[in-house]
Amino acid sequence: MPNVYTRQWFATFLGRIDPTIVEREVAFLRRQLAPGAHVLDLCCGPGRHAAPLSDAGYRVTGLDRDAAALHDAARSAPRASFVRADMRRPPLAAAGVDAVICMWQSFGHFDGDTNVAVLAEIHRVTAPNGTLILDLYNRDHHASRIGERTIDRDGERIHESRTMAGDRLRVALRYERAAIGEEFEWQLYTPADLVSVAGSVGFRLRTACADFDEHIAPTAERPRMQIVFDRA
Numbered sequence: 046m047p048n049v050y051t052r053q054w055f056a057t058f059l060g061r062i063d064p065t066i067v068e069r070e071v072a073f074l075r076r077q078l079a080p081g082a083h084v085l086d087l088c089c090g091p092g093r094h095a096a097p098l099s100d101a102g103y104r105v106t107g108l109d110r111d112a113a114a115l116h117d118a119a120r121s122a123p124r125a126s127f128v129r130a131d132m133r134r135p136p137l138a139a140a141g142v143d144a145v146i147c148m149w150q151s152f153g154h155f156d157g158d159t160n161v162a163v164l165a166e167i168h169r170v171t172a173p174n175g176t177l178i179l180d181l182y183n184r185d186h187h188a189s190r191i192g193e194r195t196i197d198r199d200g201e202r203i204h205e206s207r208t209m210a211g212d213r214l215r216v217a218l219r220y221e222r223a224a225i226g227e228e229f230e231w232q233l234y235t236p237a238d239l240v241s242v243a244g245s246v247g248f249r250l251r252t253a254c255a256d257f258d259e260h261i262a263p264t265a266e267r268p269r270m271q272i273v274f275d276r277a
Contacts (some may be wrong), residue, residue, distance in 0.1 A: 048154045048230060049091075050111060053223050057198055061089060067101055070180075071097045073257035074146060077178055077273050078103065083144035085170065087132055092125065094116030094222055097125035106142065131149035137170040144176040150269075152181055153231040160232055165246040166275060177248055177274040183255070184233035185265035186216050212238075236263050239272055248274035 071094060078084060081102050086095045089107030091114050098104040105125035109115050115127045130136050132147075133155070145167050153160055167177055188209055197205040202221040207214065214233050219226040234242070236253045244250075251274060252259055255267040263270035 048275060049227070050114075051225070051227050052113060053225055053228060054218070055091065055115055055117075055219070057201055057203065059093065061199060062093065062122060066177075067093055067097065068141070070148070072269065073259075074098065074178060076259070076268050077251075078144050078176060079144075082176075083141075085135070085137065085142040085145045085239050087135070087145055087147040087167070088246075089118055089127070090114045090151075092122040092127075094146065094148060095125045095127075095233075097141045106137075108132065111216060127139075133159065133166065135166055135170055139169050139176075140172040141170050142175070143172050144178070145171055146178045146180075148178075150231060151180045151236065152179055153233060155232070158182075160241055161246065163245055164248070168171060168247045171276045173276060175276040176251075177276065179239070179272045179274075180257075180269060181272075182214070182231070182233050182268060183263055183265065183270045184212060184235050184238070187233060189231035189265065236272060243274050245275050249277045255264045 072264045083104040084098060085103055086107040089095050089109050092107055095105045095118055101124050107118050107125055108130050109125040110129060110131055114130055116128055119127050128136060140150045166192045171177060191209050193206045193208045196205060204219040204221065206217045208252045212233055213230060217226065217228045240250050253263050253270065253272045255270050257271060
């Protein structure tokens with residue numbers, strides 16, 4: 046089944062992240078979030094953003110469907126609260142949070158209509174004049190980089206195959222040492238496409254950038270982009 050993140054994935058790709066990377070991401074989030082805001086960390090995983098944000102005085106609620114990841118998150122971010130739920134049906138009251146963050150291509154798992162419905166739910170739970178921050182893959186970058194490659198990470202060799210059909214990216218991973226595989230599929234957006242889709246449910250663009258730097262434009266040369274919206 047696509048888009049079910051295994052423990053092998055978490056250990057391989059999130060087990061050892063350079064702290065300076067997380068610091069850069071969190072610094073960007075803090076520039077975009079109001080001080081002390083109640084933040085929903087949607088698809089929070091093991092809490093690598095929830096922990097530093099809650100330490101900085103934000104009230105953080107982390108949501109994920111993976112029980113093991115939430116267990117890790119609760120240990121790393123004791124000041125935050127966590128709920129196990131599906132991002133399509135967040136169990137929060139209308140206008141219940143000041144901001145929503147959704148990091149590292151955690152948006153776009155579903156078909157086009159369902160992805161719009163997810164945005165509508167995010168709009169529902171976000172307070173008026175609140176903030177939505179999406180960190181996701183730029184379609185123009187990844188559309189030109191399909192094919193196969195081998196990744197060496199912490200002693201594990203991962204064979205990756207990427208294919209793209211229309212606006213959908215499919216990634217198959219095979220872990221050589223662990224002898225297991227997994228698959229992921231996302232709908233990818235250009236900045237303009239995402240602005241249009243988010244606007245259809247009531248979000249207004251604040252800024253679009255890359256590399257967690259408001260001065261760097263999101264272009265096909267950069268794999269990820271950060272799009273910040275205000276809830277109109």
